Amino acid sequence: MSFPTDIEIAQAAKIQHIKTIAVKLNVNEDDLNYYGKYKAKLPLHLINEDKVKQSKLILVTAINPTPAGEGKTTVSVGLNDGLNYIGKKSIAVLREPSLGPVFGMKGGAAGGGYSQVIPMEDINLHFTGDFSAIEKANNLLSALIDNTIQNKKSNLNIDPRTIVWKRVMDMNDRALRHITIGLGGTQNGIPREDGFNITPASEVMAILCMSTSIKDLKQRLGNIFVGYTFDKKPIFAKDLNAENAMAILLKDALCPNLVQTLEGNPAILHGGPFANIAQGTNTILATKMGLSLGDYVITEGGFGADLGAEKFLNIKCGYANLKPSAVVIVATIRALRHHGGAQKEEYNTPNVERVATGFKNLEKHIENIKKFNLQPVVAINYFPSDTDEEINLIKNYCDKLNVKAVVSKAFVNGGVGASELAQAVVEAANLPNNFKPIYDWNDNIENKIETIAKEIYGADGVDYSNKAKAQIKTINNLDLDKLPICMAKTQKSLSDNETKIGRPNGFRVTVREFEFAAGAGFVIPILGDMMRMPGLPNTPASENMFIDDNGKISGLS
Numbered sequence: 001m002s003f004p005t006d007i008e009i010a011q012a013a014k015i016q017h018i019k020t021i022a023v024k025l026n027v028n029e030d031d032l033n034y035y036g037k038y039k040a041k042l043p044l045h046l047i048n049e050d051k052v053k054q055s056k057l058i059l060v061t062a063i064n065p066t067p068a069g070e071g072k073t074t075v076s077v078g079l080n081d082g083l084n085y086i087g088k089k090s091i092a093v094l095r096e097p098s099l100g101p102v103f104g105m106k107g108g109a110a111g112g113g114y115s116q117v118i119p120m121e122d123i124n125l126h127f128t129g130d131f132s133a134i135e136k137a138n139n140l141l142s143a144l145i146d147n148t149i150q151n152k153k154s155n156l157n158i159d160p161r162t163i164v165w166k167r168v169m170d171m172n173d174r175a176l177r178h179i180t181i182g183l184g185g186t187q188n189g190i191p192r193e194d195g196f197n198i199t200p201a202s203e204v205m206a207i208l209c210m211s212t213s214i215k216d217l218k219q220r221l222g223n224i225f226v227g228y229t230f231d232k233k234p235i236f237a238k239d240l241n242a243e244n245a246m247a248i249l250l251k252d253a254l255c256p257n258l259v260q261t262l263e264g265n266p267a268i269l270h271g272g273p274f275a276n277i278a279q280g281t282n283t284i285l286a287t288k289m290g291l292s293l294g295d296y297v298i299t300e301g302g303f304g305a306d307l308g309a310e311k312f313l314n315i316k317c318g319y320a321n322l323k324p325s326a327v328v329i330v331a332t333i334r335a336l337r338h339h340g341g342a343q344k345e346e347y348n349t350p351n352v353e354r355v356a357t358g359f360k361n362l363e364k365h366i367e368n369i370k371k372f373n374l375q376p377v378v379a380i381n382y383f384p385s386d387t388d389e390e391i392n393l394i395k396n397y398c399d400k401l402n403v404k405a406v407v408s409k410a411f412v413n414g415g416v417g418a419s420e421l422a423q424a425v426v427e428a429a430n431l432p433n434n435f436k437p438i439y440d441w442n443d444n445i446e447n448k449i450e451t452i453a454k455e456i457y458g459a460d461g462v463d464y465s466n467k468a469k470a471q472i473k474t475i476n477n478l479d480l481d482k483l484p485i486c487m488a489k490t491q492k493s494l495s496d497n498e499t500k501i502g503r504p505n506g507f508r509v510t511v512r513e514f515e516f517a518a519g520a521g522f523v524i525p526i527l528g529d530m531m532r533m534p535g536l537p538n539t540p541a542s543e544n545m546f547i548d549d550n551g552k553i554s555g556l557s
Contacts, residue, residue: 010120061309078115078410082418113411174535206520275302360503
C-alpha cells in the first residue's frame with residue numbers, strides 16, 4: 001500500500017474546533033475573531049512583553065536546498081509536535097503560503113506527511129485573506145500614484161519616469177514583469193512603464209511583518225518611497241495621504257492567525273515574504289504572540305541559512321529585540337548528494353562519497369550560525385532512500401564540529417518521530433548564549449554588504465555595477481544608509497551563481513542594482529538576475545489538481 005499524499009492525510013485528520021486549541025493557550029474563546037470553525041485571528045492585546053523575554057525562541061533554517069525544498073516546514077511542525085509530546089508548551093509560528101509556489105513547482109507551505117498544519121486546503125489557498133489585503137493595499141497606492149499624475153493633484157509634480165513602486169499579484173506570471181500602462185487615450189491615464197511583483201515581494205508584505213502596532217504600521221506605510229518630482233525631490237506615500245487608507249485595508253491582516261497541527265497542537269501562521277527576494281520570516285507580532293502564549297516557539301527562516309536565517313538574525317531580531325535560544329539546521333541526505341555532485345535523477349540513489357563531499361555545504365552553514373554565538377542542532381529530515389551509512393557519516397562529521405545531529409522522522413511518525421530532536425533542542429535552548437548580529441547597522445552600506453558576502457557566503461569580495469554605485473549615492477542622500485541589509489540572492493548556492501553548489505570558494509559576488517524599502521526598514525542589494533515576479537514551470541502543479549462535484553480537492557500539496 002502506497003504512502004498517502006499530504007492532502008489525503010490532512011483530509012483524514014480529526015480536526016478540532018479552534019476554540020479548543022485556544023483553550024490550550026489559556027486564550028478565552030471570546031477573544032478570538034473566527035474565520036469558520038478551524039481558523040481564528042488573535043487580538044494584539046494578548047502580547048505580553050515580559051513573557052516574550054522569558055520564553056525560548058527556536059529558529060529553524062536549512063542548508064542550500066534542491067528545487068523541491070528540504071522539508072524545513074515539515075521539520076518545524078514536527079518539532080513543535082515533538083516538544084508537546086515530551087511535555088513542553090510549544091507553539092509553531094510560521095509563514096503563510098503564497099499561491100505562486102502552490103500552483104507552480106514548489107508546492108504549499110503547510111508541512112508534509114504526518115507533520116502538517118491544518119486545515120491544509122484553506123492555509124494553502126485563500127486562508128484568512130491576509131495576502132489579498134496586502135495586494136489591495138499595495139495596489140491602492142499604485143492607483144493613487146497614477147491618479148495623482150493624471151490629475152496633477154496637489155501639484156506634487158511627480159516625474160512618471162522615476163516611479164519605482166510596482167503593482168503586485170499573488171501568482172507566478174512572468175508576462176507581467178514589464179508592462180506599459182495608461183494607453184488608449186487621455187482618459188486612461190498617463191502612459192508609462194510599470195510592472196508587477198509577486199505579493200510576497202511587496203514592501204507592504206515586508207511592512208506587515210515588521211510592524212508592531214497600527215501606529216507603527218501607518219508610519220511605515222507612509223515612509224514608502226514612490227519616486228521623484230521633476231525637480232528631483234523624493235516623494236513618499238505619506239505625500240499622497242495614502243497611509244491611513246492602506247492601514248484600513250490591513251487592519252485585520254495585522255492580527256496573527258491561529259490554526260492547529262495534525263496532532264491538535266497550536267500553530268500561528270502570519271505573513272509570507274520570500275527569503276531570496278525579501279526578508280523571509282513571519283511577522284514580529286506573530287513571533288511575540290507565540291512567545292507570550294507558549295514556553296517554546298518554533299519559527300523558521302526561508303530557504304538556506306545564508307538567506308532566511310541571516311536576515312532573521314541581522315534584521316528581524318534587531319527591530320523586534322529578540323534573542324534566539326537555539327537554531328536548527330535542516331539537512332537531507334538527498335540535498336547533500338546534490339551538493340556532492342549528484343544529478344536530479346540520482347538524488348534518491350545512496351552514495352556515501354557524494355554525501356561526504358556535499359557535507360561541506362552543511363559545514364559552512366554550521367560555521368555561520370556559530371558566528372552569531374548560537375549553538376546549532378542539525379536535523380536530518382529522513383527519506384526512505386537514506387542509508388544508515390550515510391546518516392552515521394553526517395552524525396560523525398557533526399560530532400567533530402561539536403554539533404549534535406539527530407534524525408527526524410516527523411514526516412512518517414509525527415511528533416513521536418521528532419521527539420529525539422525535540423529533546424536535543426531543549427538541551428541546546430537552555431545553554432547560555434551571547435547572541436550578536438554580525439554587523440553594525442550604523443556601518444556604511446558597502447561594509448555591511450561585504451561582511452555578509454565574506455562571512456556568510458564565503459566570498460572574496462564584492463563588485464558593483466555602475467548603476468549600483470550611483471544608487472548607493474541615492475541611498476546615502478535619502479539618509480537610508482543606516483538601515484540593515486536584505487540581500488536578494490539565489491537560494492541554490494552560497495554564491496550569487498546558482499551553478500556553484502557545495503561550498504564554493506575563490507569567488508566574488510556582484511551587486512547589479514539596489515532597491516530600498518524605506519517603510520519596512522532595509523536596503524536591498526540585488527545579486528545576479530533575481531526575479532521579483534517568478535514564472536511558472538513547464539508543467540505547473542496546477543495541471544495535476546482536481547476538484548470533484550462535492551468540492552473535494554486532490555493534487556494540492
